[in-house]
Amino acid sequence: MPTYHAPLKDALYLLNDVFRMERFNTLAGFAEVTPDVVEAILGEAARFCEQTLQPLNRVGDLEGCKRHEDGSVTTPRGFREAFDLYARGGWSGLSADPAYGGQGLPGTLSSIIQEYIYSANFSWGLYPVLSQGAYAALKVHASEELKQIYLPPLAAGQWTGTMNMTEPHAGTDLGLLRTRAQPQEDGSYQITGQKIFISSGEHDLAENIVHLVLARIEGAPAGVKGLSLFVVPKYIPDENGNPGLRNALQCGSLEDKMGIHGNATCTMNYDGATGWLIGEEHRGLPAMFVMMNEARLSVGVQGLGISEVAYQNAVSYAKDRLQGHAMGKPRDADSKPVALMAHPDVRRMLMNIKAFNEGARALLVWTALKADELHRSPDAAIRQAADDHLGLMTPVIKGVFTDTGFSNAVQAQQIFGGHGYIAEWGVEQFVRDARVAMIYEGTNGIQALDLVGRKLPKDGGRALKTFLSEVGLFLAEAEKDAALTIYTDPLRKAVDDLQMATLWLMENAVEQPEHAGAGATDYMHLLGVVSIGYMWAMMARVSHENIQNDTGDRSFHEAKLTTGRYFMERSLPETQTHLTRIRSGADSMMALPADAF
Numbered sequence: 001m002p003t004y005h006a007p008l009k010d011a012l013y014l015l016n017d018v019f020r021m022e023r024f025n026t027l028a029g030f031a032e033v034t035p036d037v038v039e040a041i042l043g044e045a046a047r048f049c050e051q052t053l054q055p056l057n058r059v060g061d062l063e064g065c066k067r068h069e070d071g072s073v074t075t076p077r078g079f080r081e082a083f084d085l086y087a088r089g090g091w092s093g094l095s096a097d098p099a100y101g102g103q104g105l106p107g108t109l110s111s112i113i114q115e116y117i118y119s120a121n122f123s124w125g126l127y128p129v130l131s132q133g134a135y136a137a138l139k140v141h142a143s144e145e146l147k148q149i150y151l152p153p154l155a156a157g158q159w160t161g162t163m164n165m166t167e168p169h170a171g172t173d174l175g176l177l178r179t180r181a182q183p184q185e186d187g188s189y190q191i192t193g194q195k196i197f198i199s200s201g202e203h204d205l206a207e208n209i210v211h212l213v214l215a216r217i218e219g220a221p222a223g224v225k226g227l228s229l230f231v232v233p234k235y236i237p238d239e240n241g242n243p244g245l246r247n248a249l250q251c252g253s254l255e256d257k258m259g260i261h262g263n264a265t266c267t268m269n270y271d272g273a274t275g276w277l278i279g280e281e282h283r284g285l286p287a288m289f290v291m292m293n294e295a296r297l298s299v300g301v302q303g304l305g306i307s308e309v310a311y312q313n314a315v316s317y318a319k320d321r322l323q324g325h326a327m328g329k330p331r332d333a334d335s336k337p338v339a340l341m342a343h344p345d346v347r348r349m350l351m352n353i354k355a356f357n358e359g360a361r362a363l364l365v366w367t368a369l370k371a372d373e374l375h376r377s378p379d380a381a382i383r384q385a386a387d388d389h390l391g392l393m394t395p396v397i398k399g400v401f402t403d404t405g406f407s408n409a410v411q412a413q414q415i416f417g418g419h420g421y422i423a424e425w426g427v428e429q430f431v432r433d434a435r436v437a438m439i440y441e442g443t444n445g446i447q448a449l450d451l452v453g454r455k456l457p458k459d460g461g462r463a464l465k466t467f468l469s470e471v472g473l474f475l476a477e478a479e480k481d482a483a484l485t486i487y488t489d490p491l492r493k494a495v496d497d498l499q500m501a502t503l504w505l506m507e508n509a510v511e512q513p514e515h516a517g518a519g520a521t522d523y524m525h526l527l528g529v530v531s532i533g534y535m536w537a538m539m540a541r542v543s544h545e546n547i548q549n550d551t552g553d554r555s556f557h558e559a560k561l562t563t564g565r566y567f568m569e570r571s572l573p574e575t576q577t578h579l580t581r582i583r584s585g586a587d588s589m590m591a592l593p594a595d596a597f
Contacts (some may be wrong), residue, residue: 002313002426004054006046006116009556010358012039014365015108017542017552024369027376029095029104038109041094045113048089049120052082057121060262061429065203071250073202073264079124083205087157092128096135100151107375111368114298115361118305122433123262125305127160127200129298133291134161134212138231141279141287149237150210160206163291164195164213164232164268172446174214174285175223179270181215181230181277190272191215191232194252197440201266202234202251208243209234211268212291213275214284221282229284230275249273259432293394295441297367300397303405304360306434310412311353313427317416318346340415348570349411355536355567356404358560362535364401367393388463391455393531399447399521400528402437409434448520451527452505464502471495471534478541487540490568494530497575501526501582508585518586526578533572536564 015021016035025031033041056078063076086092095110096102110132117125135154138147153159170176179193191213195201202209211232220226235243248271255265279287318340325331326338340346367390374386409430413420420427438444456464475492478484501523509516543557543564 001058001424002054002309002430003316004050004120004309004312006042006049006119007308007357007361008039008042008046010361011042011112011365013556014362017546018362018539019365019369021106021108021369024106024372027106027372029106029376030372033105033109041105041109042112044089045091045116048085048091049113049116052085053117053120053124056082056124056262058426058429060121060123061259061433062261064261065254065264067202067251067254067264071202071252072204073251073254073266074204075127075264076123076262079127079262080205082124083127083157086128087206092131092157093155096155097139097151100139100147101155106369107372108365108368111297111301111364111371114301115305115308115364118302119309121262122302122306123260125302126260126263127203127205128157130163130200130295131157131159131161131210133163133294133298134210136294137212137229137287137291138278140290141229142231146231146276146278149241150231150233153208153241154210158206159208159210159233160200160203161210161212162198162201163288163295164198164201164211165288166197167194168196172442174227177214177216177227179213179215181217181228181275182272183217184274187276189215189217189230189275189277191230191249191270191275192272193270195268195270197255198266198268199263199440201264201268203264207235208237211249212278212288213270214288215275217281224285226282227284227288228281229278229287231278232270232273232275236274247273258435259429260436292441293390296394296398296447297371299437299441300394300399300401301364302437303402303434304357304364305405306430306437307353307360307401307405307408308357310409310427310430310434311350311357313425313430314353314412314415315341315350317419317425318350323417346415349415351563351566352571353408353411355563355571356408356532358539358563359532359535359567360401360404362539363393363531364397366535367397385466388459388466391458392451392463392467392527395447395451395455396524396528396531398441399444399451399524402434403444403525404528406431406434406438444524445521448524449517451524452509452516452520456502456505456523461502467531468495468499471530474534474537478537481541481544483544484537484541486565487537487568490572491530491533491537494533494572494575497579498526498530501579504583512586514586514590518584518589519582522578522581526575526582529572529574529578533567536567540564 060076066074093102094105095107098104131154138150181189181191213230213232214227216226217228236245236247238244250269252267252269321340322337323340325335326342370386370389373382377383413427413431416427419425475488479488539560543560546552546557
């Protein structure tokens with residue numbers, strides 16, 4: 001059976017040593033969280049995930065969810081009790097606004113805890129995370145009356161949230177949505193239509209479920225410009241804000257899925273259900289994008305979470321499993337088999353995963369801190385820079401983390417050999433669960449197109465220019481220490497590849513947009529590996545200084561330096577391949593007629 005231990009020490013290293021969290025103490029909620037408080041919060045979250053959620057992971061996979069004749073859904077054994085503990089522990093409102101019942105602590109802590117949750121129990125983690133996205137969308141765009149009704153119970157974990165976009169005929173192309181909203185005299189709307197693939201659409205974990213639904217008001221313009229966003233609760237709140245009358249909506253069916261069996265993925269039928277407009281008419285997509293961006297970052301964390309738990313179990317197996325003999329040593333009747341860990345190719349796979357996990361975790365924390373700056377800084381310039389960063393990195397974190405997370409789960413399975421294909425070891429579940437993260441909240445191809453087509457040219461390329469400028473300043477400073485050149489030299493070459501790829505797209509994709517489409521995924525991964533390389537160079541400098549100053553755990557910092565060197569030698573050169581592919585353009589890709597496939 002799989003095991004899991006939250007990487008608490010690594011998170012504290014990033015917060016305290018690499019990014020120096022105390023630098024953000026001017027932001028609301030940061031001054032209260034001293035290093036001791038942070039360690040206590042993350043430590044308690046780690047215990048909850050290790051002791052409560054992880055043992056339920058296999059249960060959820062085997063039992064799945066059950067839909068009953070009345071449309072209600074029950075979750076796997078133990079899920080409800082775990083959710084009660086989560087809500088009572090205050091985890092739902094950890095970073096929510098105190099004005100609406102939250103604790104107001106840094107969102108960065110919530111992002112770190114999300115990784116622990118997804119590693120421990122991916123399916124269970126989908127229930128609370130969508131509530132955070134619904135909370136965010138309502139807080140930014142809803143009227144104060146709606147905020148007072150919905151935000152406190154969402155922050156308390158009494159109610160949960162969902163996102164309703166996809167319809168049977170409309171996935172990525174939201175302009176095709178047909179769900180209708182008919183205005184009523186009392187200011188509400190009647191919502192009629194069907195939504196599919198709705199995660200956590202119906203369950204028994206909370207008192208109420210708050211559905212955020214994209215629909216088209218009668219007479220609205222065609223396409224995405226005619227979409228509006230509505231809050232449609234399972235139970236209509238009464239005059240005291242408590243769940244009242246049952247609304248006219250129901251789970252029509254549960255999807256039979258490859259993975260995440262413990263999460264209720266529903267087809268939701270709305271039959272004149274009562275809903276209330278969020279924000280302005282025909283401005284539903286910008287409001288929904290608040291939730292979508294939250295969700296996309298969270299999905300990226302899912303890729304990291306699965307990669308981490310798969311890695312931990314592969315390491316344990318590689319240390320225990322005796323197989324084969326050491327390379328380069330005489331083999332005779334008396335020689336004994338060695339642990340898998342002794343074989344270079346097994347080491348290759350483990351180092352690939354380890355180097356990604358630790359670098360990606362740093363990129364996650366850096367970006368989470370930027371999100372806190374965006375939402376909490378009084379300085380408009382800081383908020384603008386943070387927003388630029390999030391726009392640039394959101395598709396990278398969603399796309400690269402989930403592509404690589406799935407690949408890493410497969411590599412971990414490979415280390416198990418035949419046992420990796422057998423269910424009782426648990427690693428095959430990691431592979432099945434990880435696969436969905438590459439698909440939902442916008443497939444990774446869509447993330448790449450969003451990056452190249454929208455985020456890259458936005459504001460004259462300001463976000464990328466800022467990123468490149470920051471990396472350049474870092475390199476200029478770090479290169480003064482000769483001991484760091486094994487990290488800075490490869491990073492500089494990789495940055496050059498990124499700049500050349502960007503220039504090529506600027507010069508060629510405008511006249512022939514297919515070049516952008518052909519190179520988008522490679523560009524996303526190129527930017528991703530450069531960003532993680534930058535994180536490794538930062539960590540190398542910090543760990544080198546700690547060793548020089550004889551502070552902290554020397555063996556921990558030595559391991560950081562070695563893992564970082566591996567990333568620079570074995571992963572960062574991928575930028576050259578991505579650049580070559582981008583420069584090849586779309587000609588050969590688009591040359592074959594369709595009937596030749």
